[in-house]
Every structure is written in C-alpha cells, then in structure tokens.
Amino acid sequence: MKTSIILAICYFVFAPLIGGLLEGFDRKISARMQRRVGPPVLQPFYDVIKLFNKENQAVYRSQTWLMYTYFVLMILTGVMFFAGFDLLLCFFIMSTSATFLYFAACVTGSPYSNIGAHRELLQMTAYEPAVLLACVGFYLVKGSFDVVTIANGSFSAIKYLPGFFIAFVFILTIKMRKSPFDTSASHHMHQELVKGLTTEFSGPNLALFQVSEWYENVFLMGVVGLFIINSNPVSIAVAVGVCLLTYFLEILIDNSNARMKWQKMLKVTWIVTLLCAGVNLAVLIFV
C-alpha cells in the first residue's frame, strides 16, 4: 500500500522530467543519426516553458478545457498504473483521455486539425487490439489484471508472452507518434498535414499536449517494464534497461522510415497483432 502511494506520487512528480529528458535525448540522438549537432538535451523543457508563457490563443474557447481534461485523465492513467490498479482500467481511462484529445482537435472545425483528428481515431483503432490482448496475456499468465500482482510474480511475464511483447512494441511506434506511423500529427511542418491534430493548439494548450505526451511515454515505458519485472529486485534494473533499449529502437525506426499511408498502417498493425499476440495467445490457451 505504502509503496503504491509513493510510486504514484513519484510518477506524478518525476514523469514529466523523465519524459522531457527522454525527448531531449531522442532529439539529440536523432540529430546525430542525421549528422546534425542537434539541440541541447534540455531543449524540450525550454520549449515547454516558453509555450506556457505565451498568450493563450484558440479557435474556440472549448479547446482549452478539453485539453485540460485530456491532460488530467492522462496523468490519472499513469498514477493508477503505478499505484498498481487494474491494468485494463488504466487502458480504458487512457482511451477516454485520448477521446478528449480527439474532441479538442475536431471541435475547431478546422480542416487540417480535423484530418489529423480522424487519423488519430484510426490510429486508436489500429493499436487498441494489441493493447487489450496484452492485458489478456498478463491475466492468463499471472492470474490477475492488477499491476501489483503482475509485477510481483516469481517469473517475468515475457517468458510466456514474447509475441504479446513484440506486438506491444510495434504499436508503441504509433502511440509515440513516430515514423512510419506519425500519420495524425506529423513531425514536420509543410507537409500535407501541417501538424494535423495539433494544428490549432498553440501556447499553453500546445504545452499541455507536450507534457501529456511525456506522461504518456513514461506510462507506456512502464507497461514495457511490466513485461520484465518480477519479485526479484534485479529485474527492476533489467526492466529499465529494456525500456531504454525499446526507446532507442523507436528512435531508430523513426529515423529510418518514411511515413506510411494510414491504410497500410492499419493493415500492418493488425496483421502483426494477430500474428504475434494472436498466435502467442493460442499457444497459451492450447499448449
């Protein structure tokens, strides 16, 4: 109980710092991969602070409270995860929060942000099966949906869930808005999307979006870690290592792929989900 509360508070306080740092390294490493010097590691923090100090501009007032709801529900997701609540419940709250992001984008009626928002919906459709299947996988091998129980077993879940792990890492690319799946909010300006979903967010709203992403990334890394962690303390170190490796892998994928069309994204993701998670599930059930 005590550790749950401490962990939840730690997430609440440190997740944006960790998330920001991860993004800082992400930008640095990406720059080096492209033979650029890149911004300082702390650049994401400077950006966000600057954005918070800007004038709050919006197309419609309602954008702001929808963004706040997205932000708070995102934090709630992670807090509940690190407090050891039910894993499915965490993902359900995460979907609800993502829905608010969708609302914030499409309430504007602006063409670019609407196209981005619709693609965001398709992304959600693409990744949700893998997420739900991962939860079922945990449940089948650990006998519970509770994060506490899953994390405290005598063995690592990945031992029985390698397929689920691959599927989950695959959809992480979508969740982290990396190429080739950055269809809803492109990295770069001046493309057909003009930042899609986030087109109409500026100043504090954009900063909120950014910080929510950091919270989300740390939460997702937590789920990656959950595949590794068990009652043995050494596993924590291993889990952190695997998370960092996964993050690096995402950066590598990001820098070596061009954006896919969303149709292909949906197909590829579902096929991978079925082949890896589905087959793994069949093995769990029948063998």
Next chain:
Amino acid sequence: MVPFLIIFPLVLAVLLYLIKAPKVLNVLTLIGGTVVIAGVIWLTISWAMDGFNAQLLYKDAHLADHFILAGELILMVFVTVMCFIHKRALLSLLSIIPTLAIAYFELFGPKTAEVEKINLDHLSILMCDIVGIIGSLIVIYAVGYMDGYHKHHKDVPDKRNYFFSVMFVFLGSMIGLVTSESLLWMVFFWEMTSVCSFLLIKYTGEEQAIINAFRALWMNLLGGAFMIFGIMYFGYSEGFVGMHQMISAGTVYTTIPVACLAFAALTKSAQLPFTPWLLGAMIAPTPSSALLHSATMVKAGVYLLIRLAPAMSGTYVGIMVSFIGGFTFLVTSFMAISQSDGKSVLALSTVSNLGLMVACAGVGSADTVWAAVFLMIFHAISKSLLFQDVGSTENSLHSRDIEKMHGLLYMLPKHASFMFIGIAGMFLAPFGMLISKWAALKSAADNTDLLLIIFICFGSATTALYWTKWMGKLIAHPHGEPKKVENVSKTSEMLSMTIHVVMMIAVCALFPIVSGGYVNPMVSEMFGYNGQVLSNVVLMILVSIILVVFAIPMLAYFNSKSMDITIKKAYMAGVNVGDNSAFVDAFGEDKEAYVSNYYFESFLGVEQNMRKLQLFTTLWLIVSFAIIIGGEFL
C-alpha cells in the same frame, strides 16, 4: 399481476384501434403507458416482498390454454391473409404448417406432463422491468414523436391509432413471452411479437416498407418454425413442454430441442445470417425501432439464450451460438463504420452488441451470463435513449444523416447533449457498457475462449471508432454561422429522454448494488453458484472513478471560463475568407471548407459484404446442425 400486465395492454390496444380522435388517443396512450409502468413496478415490489423467490404459477389454467391455441390459429389466419393481400402466398406456408403442427400436437399429441404456465424469477422480473419501464417510456415518447413525424412526412397517411395499438399489443405479448414457463405459451407470444414487428415496419405502406416487412416476417417465422419443431420434438421424446424441464432434463434428447430454440433466438436477435431484417426494419417510425428493434423485442432472443445457457454450456450448441454471436459482433461493428445514416449506425451497433450478448450466453458459464445480463441492461437503456434522440432530431432537422449533425450542439443543444451522453454510455469509461464489455473480456479469458477474446479485442476497437467520430461531429463548430433550427420536440419526448438519461447514470452509479442485490442471485438461481466477474471492490473503485471522470471535465470547463483566451481564425494555409467557413481556392474564388468523416464505404459497406457474410454463417449453421443431429443418432 402477470395476467393483468398481459391482458391490459391487449384490451387497451383494441380500444385504441377504434378511436380516431387524436387527442383522446394521445391521452389514453399516455395513461396506458403509465399504468404499465406502475404495473411492472408493483409486480417487482410484490415479488420482492415475497422474498425474491422463484415462483411457478397457474398450473391448471386449462381455459387459458385454449385461448392461447385459439390465438395461434387466429394469428395464422391473419398472417395468411396478409400474405395473400400482398401477393406472397407461398410465405404463408411458414405460418400455416408450423401452426397446424403445434395445434395437432396440443390436441392429439402425446399426453405431456402438466406444467405451470408462468415463471417468476430474477430473470423474468428483470425482463418485465426492461420491457415495462423502457417500453412504456418509448410509448409515451411516441405520443409526441408521431405528431412531429406526420408534420414532417406529409405523404404518409396518419394511422396513429393503428400504430399505438400495435405497440400495446407488443408490450402485452412481450411480457407474456418473458414470463412464460410453458413453451406452448411462449411460442404463441413469440409469434405475436414477430407479427407486431411486421405490422410496424409496414406502417408507411410504401413499396420498400412492405418488402422489408415481409423480409422481417419470413425470417422470424422461420425462427418460430424451428422453435415449434424443437418443442414438439421435446414433447414427443420426453413428454414435457416446460422451460425448466428443457434446461434440467440432462438427457441426450434435449440437445436437438435446445439447438432449435437457440436457432429461433438467433433469428429474433438478428444475428448473421439474419441481420438484414433488422436493418430493413429501420424504415419504420423511430419509436418502433427503439421499442422493438433495439430495446426490447430483439432482446427476446438474448433472453431465451440466457435461459438456455445452462443447457448450452460446454455443448456443441453453445459453440455454434457463441461463434455466431462473436462473429456478428465483430463484422457488424465494421459495417457500422461505413454508415452515415444515424439510424443505420444504431441498427448495426444493436446487432453488434446483441452479438456480444449472444456470444456470452453461448459460452454458458456463470460469469459470461453475468456479463451478458449487464450488457443487456445497459444496452437497453442507452440504445433506447439514442433511438429516441435521433428520431426527435430528425423531426426538427429533417435529416438523420450524421454529416448533417455537424455542429448539432449549437443548433439543438439538448438533443445533442442527450445524444452525446447516450453515445458515451455505449463505449466510454466509466459507463456501464464498457464495464460490461470488460466483464465479457475477463470471463472470456477465464473460459480460455480464444476466438471470443480476439473478437472482443478487435470489435472494441472498431466500436470505439464509429462512436467517437459521431461524437466529434456533434461538437464540431459549424462552418460559419449555426443554422437556425426550430425545435419541434414535444414535452412527452423530452420527458422520456430525460428519464432515460437519469436512469442511465443511476444504474452506473448503483452498479455494485445491482450486481450484489440482483444479478448475483439471478446467476446463482440459474447455475447454483455465483458468477460475479468483477469483485465489489473493483466496482466500488469504478463508481468513485465515475465521479472523478465526470468532475474533471466540469472543473476544467468552469475553470476555462475565467481564462484569458484570444480567439483566432482556424489555420487554412493563410487563405481564409474572413471567417472559418471558406478559403480562397486556386482560381482566386471563395470555396466553402467542408470537413467530412471517414466512412470507407467502398470496402466496409453493407451491400458488398452482407451476401458473403450471410453465406459463410449459413454454412456454419448448416454444418453445426449436421454435427448436432449426427451426434445424436450416430
């Protein structure tokens, strides 16, 4: 009390049919609806006072038996006449042969053991409440709706007396259906609901309406024929005609009758390959879609499957049913993505959700039944609300196209808010449907049912897609100034919808109580042990999260009111024309910006997929029946 609840609506129906004065008609309908609500509440309370015990009543109601038989014959004559009037003579055989067969069975068949006629237990009382309360609210709603409907559809002859009358006939039959212990009674009420559905679908009298009505009729009559065959087979082989004996007989001879009854349930719940009748039924005025084709009648199939669940558990019949259910859940949710007509989305989503309930009932363990019951409760409330809302919106907006609902929140704020809540209730945390779906997923995992797990995981994703994009349309700001739309909804409509919203939130908030106090005892009554899927602790946590999830947007909203926000134009590559509604195109002319949703009609559409899916599921049913019958005799 039960006989009153069956007979009162039927008598009232006759009275309503004879009245032509609209005012008297409306008042009588409102009174009738209220009496039925009061009646089921009285029934529930008096049954609860007796200690929530399962009761079997009216063992020697021989006179009533004769009435039922006479009713069946009258129904047969009526259907035959209808078929001849509309030049579909061959179809009448689907009514004549089974009815004569069952009449022969009753009069000259084997001497079957005396059974009670009425069964009052947790399940039938729950169904009575759903039918009585939600059904009557829809009837009350219909009073206001039909007024607006006939103002909007001037070309449709005003036959309101007929419409209300059939709705009451339906209410009476439905209560009879869910309380019948005698299978011979049940099959009569079953056929009654099929005919009511037929009569309501052909209400407008247009060519297409009649085609759809007959499609619904033959599919449901086919189900009825299977049911009659199953009952007769059971009667001849075992000498019983009671539901309890069917479930608990425990001999090999129940497999075929249970399979036949399950088949009938699949037709009534519009599972593949029988889905087209429900899609066609959407042509009827909205109250009938809400009442028959979403909230209550199609639940009769699910009701029957839940009743049969203990008998299906672990048998091949269960596998047949749960596969059809899970498969329907997934593919109809795909097709719902392709629809822009509001009622079509609701229809497909109804079939889809029914599929999930059917799948749960088919697995037939205590925990899947627990999930199915909750899915049924929440679906009935949310869907009834949504249908009513789309209907009222259509009367004011003169369209039920989702694309036309762009910015509905700024044109018809109340309707849009109710619709928003209704949709949220269908899939978002922390509302009931999502919790029930969670329970379904958990119980599927507990039963290690591979296909059902995969169906639920993928189906949830597609379900979320079509609902979310609809919600987005409601709140999106209109292109330019909001259109002025006159709100023609009457008090009775708003009253019914408001009660639905209150009920929806109340049932979510009371989830632990409903679960502990009612659904758990129901499941133990059926299986002998409790099948609670989500523990009380989890449910309590959920309820508190409901408060948080409601509170956050509220707080954020009021907080943002005092914020200093500068309003700017939307980004249109710098070529806006003064406001957010248009931009300058390549020819230097103003072009209206129009944002539409994705529908993917070219590959998810109903037309291009339905045939193939029907073919596949028909083959599955044929193969399954072959295996079931073969397993019996080989």
